[in-house]
Amino acid sequence: MTAVTVRNLTKAFGSSEVLRGIDLMVPEEGVTAILGPSGCGKTTLLRLIAGFDAPDSGEILLGEQLVCGNGRFVAPQHRRVGYVPQEGALFPHLDVGDNITFGLLGRARRGGHRVEELLALVGLDSVVRQRFPHQLSGGQQQRVALARALAPGPSLILLDEPFSSLDAGLREGTGRAVVAALKATHTTAVLVTHDQSEALSLADQVAVMRDGTLAQVGTPHEVYRAPADLGVAEFVGAAVVVDADVVDGSASSDLGRLHVTAGYDGGRARLLVRPEQIELGGSSPAGVEARVVEVSYFGHDAAVHLQVLASGRLLTARVSGRSVPVPDTLVQVSVTGQVAAYSPEV
């Protein structure tokens, strides 16, 4: 079952085309992340799905129901879609309990029986129930906003950069709590973000957006390991691009011999090497010699900036924090695993 189907959606504001033909299927009971740089149109897409704006053309289906397109437009209040905006946007005149029950009807709202349950679901203590939004931390506000969106039991939740205003320490924990709550309620979610690690770590499906179109839709593993093109590759993670000739699934380059993923039929190619594929100090005969320029040590791992002696190429390797080389020493560099290849024309 698909929770959301978007077909050939376009939207322009004045003369600037924000969405240029978007096609997207969001599978049920999973998190789909829409990942893209700011200004790529991802928030606009989310607002169209929610029904806050109407598209210029195209169709949107929620489940089997056509909510937009073919002359039909269902207002947001009739779509039964949860919405968690940036910075939570809790109602400042209501306390946490009243915020959460805002979307419930009649007796359910006045009784507020579900508040405790929803607070527990998003990992908050019930003591916050009487507090007002300005008395909460950013992470708490975000969790309350999610609880509020979940309260009426929507089958779909839309999250617009929900964690971008949180500091790094809070971001991961809040993100995990949010996803856990979504899974527990079997709710489908569409998460808009510009943060690659957020998209890769929280989502089941990642849609990479660029200039109003979707460049690639796939699992986090697919978009990271086999990106549709080098642009996507460089957006979803750090990349070293190597030009080489591919012969029989293998290429010789200034980084030594590289194993190319199946499917590229030979000839000149641009190869994608991820920093964690670069291994240091190995005694592999395929390796080349490089000088350590600088080391950024993070504890759990380290980024090692290297210069290949033969070609002069500068590159960055990501290595475990257990054994980190010293600057200005020489190390043996080799590439492990398979690398994706792209036609040089693109």
Add this chain to the structure above:
Amino acid sequence: MLSVLVALVALIPLFFVLGYVVSSGWDQTVALIWRPRVGELLSHTGVLVAGCVALSAVLGTGTAWLVERTTLPGRRVWNVLLVAPLAVPAFVNSFGWVSLTARVEGYAGALMIVSLSYYPLVYLPVSAMLRGLDPALEETAAALGYGPWRTFGRVVLPQLRPALLGGSLIVALHILAEFGALQMLRFPTLTTAIYDQYRSSFNGPAANMLAGVLLLSCLLLLTLELRLRGHHHYSRLGGGSARTIPRRRLGRAAVPSLVAVGALTTLALGVPLGSLLFWLVTGSSTAFPVGDLVATAATSLGLGLGGAILTMALAFPIAWLCVRRRGRLTILLERSTYFGNAVPGIVVALALVTVAIRFAQPVYQTSVLLVFAYAIMFLPRAMVSVRAALDQAPPVLDDVAHALGCGPLETLRRVTLPLIAPGLGAGAALVFLAVVTELTATLLLAPIGTRTLATQFWSNTSSIAYGAAAPYAALMVILSAPVTLLLTTDRWRSMSA
């Protein structure tokens, strides 16, 4: 659509004057305007506006800083006392002085008394702004080696600019329209001259032309303020709850500061109230016709309520557009509502009389027309409040409410209204205050037999029956006082500034 209609209503005085200029032709227009008398009035008005704006800005900013940012003893009390002059209409203030000594007549007296009446209009927005400033900016300036004075001049003052400019504009517009006080102080400006002209020759051409000159001055001020304000945004970056700002210790400056603030409140509040009391007790013409007093007070209250409700109803659609759909047209609509404040009540009144006689005969000589005049005149005050109130309800909250299943009406009831209600209340209170103390338009438009506190006060002072006038003035002050007090509380202040 509705907004355009409201803007058109607000512009009736402008159309009236323009229509007059067009119908009387170019030659006559030039002949009427290009006179030494007009030049004299214009320079009178100009120096008075400039002087009063400067003095009000200094008094308002200085006292706001003392109350909000220093350890001045008795700050709560001063805060109330510094706003309190708003409860005393300028013409009552002038009455207080003139009835004691004739030496306040002329420019110096007018400058002092009018500034004393209007500086709270600067004090209110500036002190609200001072309260909201991010202390980190001043700390950063200090860390960069700035002393307290340089910090104030280069960090604090620029941030106060929107509040200071906004307040100054309101002061300037008030002075352009001021009639009662200046008439009493015998300092002729464009507005008092128009009144005299109208009185001597009802609907005379010279008066209409003067009104045109006055309108032009108002237009000039509005564009000047728009230009000075520019496109800067002084928003606070980053979220988090605000820290409270450490106050500057006054130390040895405490006593002089206290004396200064004390002197100011004595002059602005003590003298007019003392004088009023004096006349109440000793005036030879003092009388307390209880029935009359109650009846006029009831009339004033009723007109105040009606004016407040109509004005808020007219301001709401335009303010809504301005906040939610900002654009060239909406800015134009917003600015057009400002005219009312700069056009003297008498021009609004005569424009409405003309329009009513021609197009809406049944409302002529009714309170409806009078209430409409109030709405045109006080729309700017309502606009400021409604806009500030609407800022409390960002559109994203509407989105959230829609997503939670609320239709437009339910969203309005459950989200928007609760958030903006305090601001709307503040706006309505401000308009009420203005209506109760309005004199000029009321003198002209009140149906025969309708007597308000202001008109009764005026007719008594005109015949030098100071004692008889005093009870009406006292009632006006008493009616205005609660609203003014409300303005000094935190929540209301932030809504109205």
